[in-house]
Amino acid sequence: MASSRSRLPESLTDRVLARLAPLVQAGAGPLRLTLALSGGLDSSVLLHVLADLRRQLPIVLQACHVHHGLSPEADAWRAHCQAVCAALAVPCETHCVQVDRCSKAGLEAAAREARYRVLMSIRNDWLVLAHHADDQAETLLFRLSRGAGVKGAACMRAVDAERRIVRPLLHASRADLEAYARANQIAWVEDESNPDQKFSRNYLRHTILDPLRARFPGVVTNLVRSTSLFAESDELLSELAQMDAGVVGFGQAGSRTRWLSLSPARARNLLRHCLSDATSESYMPEMRHLDEGLRQVATSAATRWTFGSRAVCVYRDQLWFEPAVLAVPGPMVWQGESELPWGEGRILFPDIWHDFAPCRVETRRPAMSWSPGAGRPHRSIKQLCQEAGVPPWWRALLPCVWRHDALLWVGGVLGDEQRAAGEVRPEWLGGWRWFQARSADVGQAPQIKP
Numbered sequence: 068m069a070s071s072r073s074r075l076p077e078s079l080t081d082r083v084l085a086r087l088a089p090l091v092q093a094g095a096g097p098l099r100l101t102l103a104l105s106g107g108l109d110s111s112v113l114l115h116v117l118a119d120l121r122r123q124l125p126i127v128l129q130a131c132h133v134h135h136g137l138s139p140e141a142d143a144w145r146a147h148c149q150a151v152c153a154a155l156a157v158p159c160e161t162h163c164v165q166v167d168r169c170s171k172a173g174l175e176a177a178a179r180e181a182r183y184r185v186l187m188s189i190r191n192d193w194l195v196l197a198h199h200a201d202d203q204a205e206t207l208l209f210r211l212s213r214g215a216g217v218k219g220a221a222c223m224r225a226v227d228a229e230r231r232i233v234r235p236l237l238h239a240s241r242a243d244l245e246a247y248a249r250a251n252q253i254a255w256v257e258d259e260s261n262p263d264q265k266f267s268r269n270y271l272r273h274t275i276l277d278p279l280r281a282r283f284p285g286v287v288t289n290l291v292r293s294t295s296l297f298a299e300s301d302e303l304l305s306e307l308a309q310m311d312a313g314v315v316g317f318g319q320a321g322s323r324t325r326w327l328s329l330s331p332a333r334a335r336n337l338l339r340h341c342l343s344d345a346t347s348e349s350y351m352p353e354m355r356h357l358d359e360g361l362r363q364v365a366t367s368a369a370t371r372w373t374f375g376s377r378a379v380c381v382y383r384d385q386l387w388f389e390p391a392v393l394a395v396p397g398p399m400v401w402q403g404e405s406e407l408p409w410g411e412g413r414i415l416f417p418d419i420w421h422d423f424a425p426c427r428v429e430t431r432r433p434a435m436s437w438s439p440g441a442g443r444p445h446r447s448i449k450q451l452c453q454e455a456g457v458p459p460w461w462r463a464l465l466p467c468v469w470r471h472d473a474l475l476w477v478g479g480v481l482g483d484e485q486r487a488a489g490e491v492r493p494e495w496l497g498g499w500r501w502f503q504a505r506s507a508d509v510g511q512a513p514q515i516k517p
Contacts, residue, residue, distance in 0.1 A: 079236075084123065087233070099129075100126050100129070101129050102117060102197070106132070106255060115253055116247075129160065134161060144256050164182065193232065194232045200236075204287045207294055220293070237291075318503035320385060341388065352374045359372070383456055394410045396466070401424060409478075409497065412498070414493050414494070414496075416493045420493065423470050426470045431463060431477070455479060461479075464498075465478045
């Protein structure tokens with residue numbers, strides 16, 4: 068596609084080209100890019116740059132505009148984006164979202180969450196966002212004001228391989244974008260809420276960052292450089308955590324003792340890394356909550372401490388992770404199926420058991436006991452659970468299989484050999500041992516292909 072557009076300033080197009088070229092080389096075909104297009108200066112400039120780069124790179128470009136319905140100008144912004152994309156021969160999707168105006172996180176955060184929900188649902192190779200250096204500086208100030216650690220202070224990454232997000236303008240200033248827009252006669256829309264300082268980012272921009280920039284002209288560049296240093300430190304801490312995770316061996320015998328052999332700083336770093344790696348939500352515990360969890364691990368032989376959607380568990384010198392909320396299954400009838408859903412997993416029944424169907428499957432009854440045979444003394448299920456190493460909080464979740472009034476099997480604890488044909492027993496996938504085994508990989512480096 069021919070273009071008479073000026074390349075001034077050259078560095079802007081070159082930066083975007085340099086950021087995208089490695090992604091193109093790593094792909095097997097044309098790179099499918101979706102640009103988040105608001106119609107503002109940042110995304111409008113990036114739209115024009117990417118449209119021009121189609122002549123140099125094998126990319127398939129589309130834009131996505133999210134209509135939040137928060138501004139009286141929202142319809143006009145959508146029409147503007149559609150018109151600009153049509154002029155550049157760039158396909159444009161538009162999506163309307165409902166923003167929770169009463170969100171405890173605030174209107175800005177609620178709008179961002181709704182927007183990302185749409186953007187992350189679009190099929191592509193990479194989602195392209197137009198964040199620039201001034202955005203990065205604002206983000207750093209905002210996060211530091213809330214007590215961010217190294218990971219939080221690293222802020223936005225130019226390339227987020229895990230979420231498939233690329234930010235080609237992250238090291239370009241807003242002044243660079245304005246110069247490019249003027250040189251190429253690019254029109255954009257202005258959000259009328261930008262001067263409104265009731266929004267945190269606007270307050271930081273106008274009250275904090277602008278005076279800093281006036282006093283220290285290089286402050287944005289320096290703040291962005293700091294985020295890069297924080298990101299490098301975060302990578303080093305992540306590598307250290309992966310090494311320590313290999314030494315601790317989560318879910319294995321002695322893992323708690325090996326954890327306690329780490330210095331407090333390394334133990335805290337490892338726990339923080341594992342919680343970040345083990346949960347899909349962007350959750351980071353407060354320092355006091357983290358320290359209390361570490362104290363519980365150090366002083367209790369049997370404990371379960373929750374952090375967001377995960378729980379850190381200790382029992383008999385084993386340390387592992389499992390969901391914070393464990394489903395309590397209701398009673399059901401097994402009719403001879405090869406497997407039955409139960410709690411966090413399922414029960415697999417061997418073929419030889421099909422003659423016992425139908426059976427009741429339910430959780431443990433109060434004061435339940437079991438006898439291994441006629442004339443043999445009954446033993447409480449609590450005693451059997453202790454001998455089998457069942458953590459106290461799992462004992463109320465164990466699947467118990469009954470045939471009439473005979474207890475045939477308790478998941479992870481026992482099987483009635485006379486009735487269950489020798490040692491052939493069902494298998495419960497989803498109990499504490501399953502989570503212990505899965506925890507062996509927690510904290511290890513994820514295998515992500517760029």
